[in-house]
Amino acid sequence: xxxxxxxxxxxxxxxxxxxxxxxxxxxxxxxxxxxxxxxxxxxxxxxxxxxxxxxxxxxxxxxxxxxxxxxxxxxxxxxxxxxxxxxxxxxxxxxxxxxxxxxxxxxxxxxxxxxxxxxxxxxxxxxxxxxxxxxxxxxxxxxxxxxxxxxxxxxxxxxxxxxxxxxxxxxxxxxxxxxxxxxxxxxxxxxxxxxxxxxxxxxxxxxxxx
Amino acid sequence: xxxxxxxxxxxxxxxxxxxxxxxxxxxxxxxxxxxxxxxxxxxxxxxxxxxxxxxxxxxxxxxxxxxxxxxxxxxxxxxxxxxxxxxxxxxxxxxxxxxxxxxxxxxxxxxxxxxxxxxxxxxxxxxxxxxxxxxxxxxxxxxxxxxxxxxxxxxxxxxxxxxxxxxxxxxxxxxxxxxxxxxxxxxxxxxxxxxxxxxxxxxxxxxxxx
Numbered sequence: 001x002x003x004x005x006x007x008x009x010x011x012x013x014x015x016x017x018x019x020x021x022x023x024x025x026x027x028x029x030x031x032x033x034x035x036x037x038x039x040x041x042x043x044x045x046x047x048x049x050x051x052x053x054x055x056x057x058x059x060x061x062x063x064x065x066x067x068x069x070x071x072x073x074x075x076x077x078x079x080x081x082x083x084x085x086x087x088x089x090x091x092x093x094x095x096x097x098x099x100x101x102x103x104x105x106x107x108x109x110x111x112x113x114x115x116x117x118x119x120x121x122x123x124x125x126x127x128x129x130x131x132x133x134x135x136x137x138x139x140x141x142x143x144x145x146x147x148x149x150x151x152x153x154x155x156x157x158x159x160x161x162x163x164x165x166x167x168x169x170x171x172x173x174x175x176x177x178x179x180x181x182x183x184x185x186x187x188x189x190x191x192x193x194x195x196x197x198x199x200x201x202x203x204x205x206x207x208x209x210x
Numbered sequence: 211x212x213x214x215x216x217x218x219x220x221x222x223x224x225x226x227x228x229x230x231x232x233x234x235x236x237x238x239x240x241x242x243x244x245x246x247x248x249x250x251x252x253x254x255x256x257x258x259x260x261x262x263x264x265x266x267x268x269x270x271x272x273x274x275x276x277x278x279x280x281x282x283x284x285x286x287x288x289x290x291x292x293x294x295x296x297x298x299x300x301x302x303x304x305x306x307x308x309x310x311x312x313x314x315x316x317x318x319x320x321x322x323x324x325x326x327x328x329x330x331x332x333x334x335x336x337x338x339x340x341x342x343x344x345x346x347x348x349x350x351x352x353x354x355x356x357x358x359x360x361x362x363x364x365x366x367x368x369x370x371x372x373x374x375x376x377x378x379x380x381x382x383x384x385x386x387x388x389x390x391x392x393x394x395x396x397x398x399x400x401x402x403x404x405x406x407x408x409x410x411x412x413x414x415x416x417x418x419x420x
Contacts, residue, residue: 007418009411010220016410020389043391078414085413094311098304102405110409149416151409172416175409179230181253189415191408195312198403199320199361199385200226201219203295204288205399206359206382208217 011052017042018052019075025068034065084109088147088171090162091154092117092132095177099151100127114145118158135162139169149173149189156180221262227252228262229285235278244275294319298357298381300372301364302327302342305387309361310337324355328368345372349379359383359399366390 021042025033035053039046053066056074089096089112100115115132124133133141142150150166152159152174159180166174166188173189176182179197184190231252235243245263249256263276266284299306299322310325325342334343343351352360360376362369362384369390376384376398383399386392389407394400 009415012414013407013411015414016407017404041391043393079410083417085416087409094308098308099405101304110413149412173412175412181251183253187419189412189419191412191415193403193405193408194227195309195403197223197226198401199297200289201223202359202383202385202399202401203320204222204225205219205401206295207293209397209399 007055011055014044014048014052015075015079017044018049019072019079022068022072022075026072031068032065033068033071038066084111085148086113086146087111088113088142088145088150089115089130090135090138090150090152090166091158092120092127093153093155096151096153097127099153100130100132112151114141114147116141138162138165142166142169142171147171149175151175151177152182153177217265221265224254224258224262225285225289227254228259229282229289232278232282232285236282241278242275243278243281248276294321295358296323296356297321298323298352298355298360299325299340300345300348300360300362300376301368302330302337303363303365306361306363307337309363310340310342322361324351324357326351348372348375352376352379352381357381359385361385361387362392363387 018038021038022033025041035046035049038044038049042049056078087110089099092100092115096115096117100112112130115127115130116135116138117132118135120132120134122134122136124131124137126132131141131145149172152162154162156178159176159178160182163174163182163184167185171188173191174182174184176190176192177195179194181192182190228248231248232243235251245256245259248254248259252259266288297320299309302310302325306325306327310322322340325337325340326345326348327342328345330342330344332344332346334341334347336342341351341355359382362372364372366388369386369388370392373384373392373394377395381398383401384392384394386400386402387405389404391402392400
C-alpha cells in the first residue's frame with residue numbers, strides 16, 4: 001500500500017505507535033475507539049491523531065470514532081508488519097553490543113541478522129547467536145544475509161567511510177547513532193538518533209519551563 | 211535567558227546541534243556564516259534554520275549572514291551549557307550498561323552520577339566508576355548525588371512504578387527508553403526514545419519511497 005502523498009516524518013514516527021496501541025485495544029476486545037480515547041492512552045493530543053489519520057484518507061466517522069480492526073489491518077498493511085526486514089549492525093561497541101542482546105524482539109519479523117566490528121576475526125565470531133564479521137567482509141556478508149538496512153554504531157571517525165561503503169552496495173537505509181551528519185545518496189533513507197542531543201534537549205526543556 | 215515564546219519540540223531538539231556546529235565553525239576561525247552554509251554542513255534545509263532562529267528574534271542580517279561568535283554565545287547561554295546536569299540512570303540492563311560506559315562524554319558538564327538496578331546490592335557497587343545502588347535507595351541517593359533528571363532503561367513492567375517514585379521526589383525530567391507511554395505530572399518533562407519505533411519508521415520510509 002504505497003502512499004502518494006508526502007507524509008511528514010513526525011507522522012511517520014507515530015505510525016508504529018498507533019499500530020502497537022491498536023493491537024492492545026484489539027486484544028482487550030475493543031472494537032470501536034474515539035480519537036479522545038486513543039489520545040489518552042498514547043499521550044498524544046487528539047488533534048494530532050486526527051491530522052495524522054487524515055493523511056491516509058477518512059478513516060473514522062464523526063460521532064462514531066474509529067473501527068479498531070479496520071484501523072489495525074490498515075496500519076498492518078501500511079507498515080508491512082508481516083514482511084519485516086533484515087538488519088545489519090555496523091560497530092559492536094557498548095551500544096552495538098546492547099542492540100545485539102536486545103535485538104528488537106518487539107518487531108517479530110525485523111531483526112539484526114549480521115554484525116560487523118573491526119575487532120572481530122576475519123572468519124567471524126558470534127554474539128547472542130548473531131554472526132559478527134570483520135568489516136573487510138561487509139560487502140560479501142551484507143548480501144549473504146540479505147540485509148536491507150543498517151544500524152550504525154561505529155565511532156565518529158568511521159561513520160562516513162562505512163556509510164559510503166553501505167551506499168556502494170545499495171543499502172536502503174541507515175539508523176545513525178553516531179553524532180556525525182552523514183552524506184547519503186538520494187536513494188538512501190537516513191534517520192538520526194543522537195543520544196547526547198536528546199539529553200541536551202531535555203535539559204533545555206527543563207531549564208526553560210515556566 | 212528564559213524564552214517567553216513556546217518553541218516547538220523539533221526546534222528544541224536542533225538547538226544542541228546548532229551549538230555543536232557553531233563551535234566547529236568558530237574553531238576553524240570562521241566569523242560569519244550564511245544559513246546556506248549552515249544548511250549544507252548540518253543537512254537541514256535553510257528555511258528550517260531561518261525559521262528556528264526566528265523563534266529567538268532576528269539573529270542574522272540579510273546579505274550578511276550570521277555572526278558566528280554572537281550566535282555561539284547566544285546558544286551557549288540558551289542551552290546553559292556551562293551549568294550541565296547530574297543524571298540518574300534507572301535500570302542497568304544491556305542499554306543502561308552501554309550508557310554507563312558511554313556516559314555522554316560530549317556533554318562536558320552533563321553526566322550520569324548515580325545508577326540504580328534491582329540486581330545491585332543494597333550497599334552499592336560500581337560500573338565504570340559510577341555507583342550503582344538497589345532501587346530501595348532511590349529516594350535517598352537521588353538527592354545525595356544531586357540528580358536533576360533520570361534516564362529510564364528499566365523493563366516495561368517497572369517503567370511506570372519508577373516514574374511515579376521519580377515524580378514523588380520531584381525529578382525534573384525523564385529520558386524514557388522504554389516502550390511504555392508514561393504518565394507524568396505537569397511539572398515533569400518527558401522525552402521518549404523508542405528504538406523499535408525508530409527502526410520501524412525507517413523501514414516504513416524505505417518501503418514507501420518512490
